[in-house]
Amino acid sequence: MIRIWLTGFVLLAFSTVARSQDSISSGEVERIITTLASDEMQGRKTFSPGIDKAASFIEQEFEKAGLQPWQGAKGFRQNFYMYRIKPVSVDLTINNEKRIPDDVIVQSSAGQLTWNQEGQVAEQHVKAGDNFYERIRELRQQKGNTIVWVDAAQAEAFRQYRQYLQNSNLMADSANLVLVLQQPTDTAIRSVNLEVRQQVTPLPLFNVVGMIPGSSKPDEYVIFSAHYDHLGIIAPVEQDSIANGADDDASGTTAVIALAYYFRHHSPARTLVFAAFTGEEMGSYGARYFSRQLDPAKVVAMFNIEMIGKEAKFGKNTAFITGFERSDFGPILQRNLEHSVFRFHPDPYPEQNLFFRSDNATLARLGVPAHTISTDQIDKDTLYHTVNDEVESLDIENITNTIKAIAQSAVSIVNGTDTPTRIEMDKPKSTVKP
Ligand SMILES: [Zn+2]
Incomplete structure (x- = not known):
């Protein structure tokens, strides 16, 4: 009896250990990251054939891991478009007064806009004291046709923005905004006549998204994400011109894939979403599009993973969390790691503003406890955004341990017992010192 019982126990213990170790192993990590960062993927630049290959590879891995496509989708690719815009002509009259083109910015992906009826156009303002870019970002979330009066005090920001758009002429699908620099004589809009012509070229993009439906809380989402695009071909150094982006962010994408395999065997209470972002x-084009495809109120937490390829400032078996003080996401993760040798620290580089520089920012702005986990020593990483960001420069063992730690740190969020507090954007910025 005892022997049988013992054998059973040993077998059970062995299979549990084997399973948790096998599913996130350094061999698997090496296989995935080496493929993503191979020269064959040509640096995974958005709009290039290389990124198509990378997406196909991630799709295959999601398939093998047994993920399901995102709700209602046929496959793992989340297709969308950006539009290259070449303005042809703008003709705008408000209250019978013709505006000069320099005082008008059109933000639309339409080839033609014709507004000539009253009541069809909403009216908004960028006021003197507003943060110009924050306000524009807000207005772009709206639907329909809007004239935006820009206070004369914002003239400098208006000109800079106009200049910026002329150099970077990519537009997402969004509301039609027409920004107009306000004159002292301008009053509320009584009539509008607008004729806009633009040359529009649609450019395809794709995120790769899969999920594991939650067993008891399917309407509560936990996201694991990383961007799989990188810089492509850049200026050559010693005859190498491919920016492989092994650390940035093949390492994070590898984590997302490894976590998909891992959680498939752990029947999560909440729905887990695995997202590889483009652009x-x-x-952050991919993350921005993705964020509009779900209800942010249903997202309980986002683990965005960015550059976990090299040892962190705090040594082996450590990583840091951006925006640590903005929710209790970090403390929850730390609690789940209490019995581990691995430690998560607050972001030691608050001056780098990393919280707003990665794909977590879009959902964080909407209140989601969306944070980025990283190990990069960004203040002295000489390989960052160079052709030398290659797999050979990475520590596979440390990456593997970091992914295991992320899995473990997420346990109480995945099983539905912990719910991180929401992010309030008006809180002061980081005061945490390294
Ligand atoms: Zn990155």
Whole structure:
């Protein structure tokens, strides 16, 4: 009896250990990261054939891991478009007064805009004391046609923004905004006549998104994400011109894939979403599109993973969390690691503003406890955004341990017992000292 019982116990213990070690192993980590950062993927630049290959690889891995496509989707690719815009002509008259083109900024992905009826156009303002870019970001979330009066005190920001758009002419699908620099004589809008013509070229992009439905709380989402795009081909150094982006962010993408395999065997209470984002290096296009495909109120937490390839400032088996003081996401993760040798620290580089520089920022602005986990010593990482960000420069063992720690730190959030506090954007910025 005892022997049978013991054998059973040993077998059970062995299979548990084997399973948790096997599913996040350094061999698997090496296989995945080496593929993503290979020269064959040509640096995974958005709009290049290389990123298509990377997406196909991630799709295959999600399939093998047994993930399901995101709700209602046919496959793992989340397709969308950006639009390259070349303005042809702008003709705007408000209250019978014709505006000069220099005082008008059109933000639309439409080839043609014709507004000539009253009541069809909403009216908004960028006031003198507003943060110009925050306000524009807000207005772009709206739907429909809007004239935005920009206070004359914002003239400098208006000109800079106009200049910026002329150099970077990519537009997402969004509201039609027409920004107009306000004159002292301008009053509320009584009539609008607008004729805009633009040359529009649609450019395809794709996130790769899969999920494991939650067993008891399927309407509560926990996101694991990383961006899989990088810089592509850049200026050559010693005959190498491929920016492989092994650390940035093949390492994070590897973590997302490894976590998909891992959690498949742990029947989560909440729905887990695994997202590989495109277009991060061009302005978080993928994360922004993704964030509009779900209800932020249902997202309980976001683990965004960015550059975990090298040893962190605090030594082996450590990582840091951006925006640590903005919710209790960090303390929850730390609590789940109490019995581990691994330690999560607050972001030691608050001056780098990393919280707003990665794909967590879009959902964080909407109140989601969305944070980025990283190990990068960003203040002295000489390989960052160079052709030398290659797998050979990374510590596979440390990456593997970091992914295991993320899995362990997420336990009470995944099983539904912990719910991090929401982020309030008006809280003061980081005061945490390294
Ligand atoms: Zn990155």
